[in-house]
Amino acid sequence: MAKKLTFKIDFSSEYTLIGISCHLKDYRLTFFLNKKLHLHLSRIDDFIQEGHDKADLNYSVFFYQCLETQNNYCLISNHHSDGKLIPNIGSIDYFLLIENEFPKNRKKELIQEIKTIPNVLTAYELDLSKVKNIHQLLAELELQFIENKNIKKNP
Numbered sequence: 001m002a003k004k005l006t007f008k009i010d011f012s013s014e015y016t017l018i019g020i021s022c023h024l025k026d027y028r029l030t031f032f033l034n035k036k037l038h039l040h041l042s043r044i045d046d047f048i049q050e051g052h053d054k055a056d057l058n059y060s061v062f063f064y065q066c067l068e069t070q071n072n073y074c075l076i077s078n079h080h081s082d083g084k085l086i087p088n089i090g091s092i093d094y095f096l097l098i099e100n101e102f103p104k105n106r107k108k109e110l111i112q113e114i115k116t117i118p119n120v121l122t123a124y125e126l127d128l129s130k131v132k133n134i135h136q137l138l139a140e141l142e143l144q145f146i147e148n149k150n151i152k153k154n155p
């Protein structure tokens with residue numbers, strides 16, 4: 001009898017996902033995040049997901065690669081008029097995804113800083129193991145980042 005091999009990837013040590021609930025438009029939240037957290041998030045191509053009726057749903061994406069800390073920051077909208085990017089977390093308006101290791105004490109400071117932004121209702125770290133289809137979403141986002149880098153390098 002053949003043995004069955006399974007491959008499980010644990011993204012929890014590689015990514016930090018912070019949910020942000022607020023009443024701000026994406027560009028306003030980005031402005032405040034850049035100012036408060038000393039980031040340089042800038043808009044890249046929208047993240048496109050196929051909806052229930054096979055129509056494309058566009059979600060705004062802002063990206064920043066910090067060369068000093070080797071962290072990548074990505075702000076992603078969770079809203080589209082026809083559906084949410086991650087439906088089981090409907091109370092969240094935006095996700096701040098941080099790639100690469102991020103110290104626990106720095107996460108707490110970062111979340112506290114986000115909470116001080118005007119019109120931000122709350123911000124908290126999400127447990128990646130409890131987010132449905134997060135592995136597929138992270139893989140698709142990674143591909144989009146690679147495509148955007150190639151587009152910017154080859155005008």
